[in-house]
Amino acid sequence: MKLLIKLYVTLFKIGMFSFGGGLAMIPFIKKEIVDSNHWIDFSTFKDIIGISQMTPGPIAINAATFVGFKVSGIMGSIFATLGVVSFSFILVSIATHYIMKFKESKILKSAMLGMRPAVIGLITSAFLLLAKSSYTLKDIKSIILGVIIGVLSFKTKIHPILIIIISAVLGIFFYGIF
Template sequence: MISPKLFLSFFKIGLFSFGGGLAMLPFIQEELIKNRGWINPKEFIDMLAISQVTPGPIAINSATFLGFNINGVLGSAIATISVILPSFLILITIAHFLERFKNSKYVEWIFSGIRPIVLSLIASALYLVGKESILDIKGAIIAIAIFYLVGIKKISPIVGIIGAGITGILIY
């Protein structure tokens, strides 16, 4: 009986998450950890790590990973389909009406209002992940250094991940 609940949970996450996978993380935390109790914060951090290093969008990777943890292969398929279904339906609807409203100031206002919300959702995800995964000053220094190197100095994120992993192994 978990399949309909799994579908509804991930459909809701997909429906109300604007701004991509990172903006989706607070919704996943709220729905799967707090509301459903299907995963714990440590599993959430594991999901995030695996979703980030696996090719593909983080939202789909997260849904696939969590669905599998919750209900095996069937859960994986249900979570993946249900998290992308709202976007698919919304895009089909928007495409139908786009020509009529593409120059509307109201549409422009809506997207201008959504941008700060997406930024705040990503900041919330950053706080959530940092709170659960940065446990001491050494971890904070590694996180800040990688943020600086990837965000400011523009090194490859892959190099940053590998570098952080090697540094973590050496320090810990």
């Protein structure tokens, strides 16, 4: 039971201090899950991020569910998942009550403007963390593949599912044939 509570509290903390969505949460999730608690290793963490990007649902919830299961089975999944969503649920419940009262608040607007660059920084940090440890910076084929997919993603309106399929085909071509 102690481990389940630790899972809940750790994931609650991640949910509480992670603004900006799943990608912005990656550095914080890594610090808590891999570095501080050693529940999984970094290689498994990278796999979770990859799988979370391909499966429905937010990265934080998918990661929490996986880590919880790895650490303490189904009950671990339940406690970890509830932990990561609890703060958001509480915050949204409270915010909906007061949103109209403070929607024109200069302090609130200023705080939101201040958080935007931080979110971009956290997303950039997540990108660099994953890129640094993957084959992307070590293999010319991966660099070429990354550039092609990056340009397609940024310059076209190709659906993300099609991007994943194109990546798989290019992966087969680059790594399977040559």
